[in-house]
Amino acid sequence: MFLSVESVSVRYPRAATRAAVDQVSIALAPGQIGVLLGPSGCGKTSLLRAVAGLERCAGGRITMAGRTLSDASAGVHVAPEARRIGMVFQDYALFPHLSVADNIAFGIKPLPRAEREARVAAMLDLVGLAHAAKRAPHQLSGGQQQRIALARALAPSPGLLLLDEPFSSLDADLRESLAHELRAILKASGTTALLVTHDQFEAFALGDLIGVMQQGRLEQWDDAYTLYHRPASRFVAGFIGHGVFAPARIEAVAGVPSVRTPLGTLKNVTECPLPGAYAEGECELLLRADDIVHDDTSPVKACIERKAFRGAEFLYTLRLASGERLLAHVPSHHDHQIGEWIGIRVEVDHVVVFGPQAR
């Protein structure tokens, strides 16, 4: 692995007893993009700062390309400027009095002039702003300025690039397109990167691997597909995507595990790794909005309590006669009224169940 974070903890001197980062382990192969995702205060930035060397590790070890950067038990802490790590922050703070080209050249001043100019030109090409070299930062849009900040961070060819909420000051539309662009730029330059966000769509658009954190702990470190379809904990299941937990029961039907739900029985769920501790009995089934299909012919009916227009579809909040609430994505040409009862059925590709008690 190129970057290896092993059981790293971060504690702040005057903070409460809980560690801001609690024994977190993650690893990235060369060229991979990792994303740390989680609610405010979960420790994402603290972990990123520990990798940058801006915080000392209270426990654990960080290595990059085989070199130890931090090792709490051995008392090793390489200074941030000696780590060969580039950073892009939320307030990307370009130097206002320098041209775009001079901003990019800032971190590579020691290079001979010709080499420096070639590198600046290559970086401008990479971020698609070759035409803007002579402009001042204030003559660029927010998105363009952020791309220049990225070019500036990439110019010294850092071993690793760290990005902390790089799009949070930009508006929603721009964020999504920039997330895709950023991924393309990082891949084109073969840069290994670790990024912090609280926006799951950004995480999905960017990350090869995504870590979901809660209260300093890493709940899961996986690709987006696995996080969505095989959440390792109830927290991850609730945090990623729209969904609810419905009471259900695991039973063996003719020897094969099945899950009885308020919407009917899901038979033969052999592909579902049912956790041993509740292999049979009461459980809670994760039902995401796209697991519920509107079907007028279905005997199961649900009342529409709320609906939110999402362009191609509505997100309906539904209530079954038994009182359980569900969420459903329904194509927006099916425009039903609040209070109306509609037929639904469950169509679950990946059955995800948790024990009846909150973890």
Ligand SMILES: Nc1ncnc2c1ncn2[C@@H]1O[C@H](COP(=O)(O)OP(=O)(O)OP(=O)(O)O)[C@@H](O)[C@H]1O
């Ligand atoms: N310098 C500090 N001194 C004391 N406590 C801190 C300091 N910085 C962060 N913390 C605390 O550490 C915990 C983790 O904070 P951190 O900023 O890493 O979370 P985060 O997930 O990045 O949050 P956000 O998305 O809001 O930036 C929080 O409880 C926070 O209050």
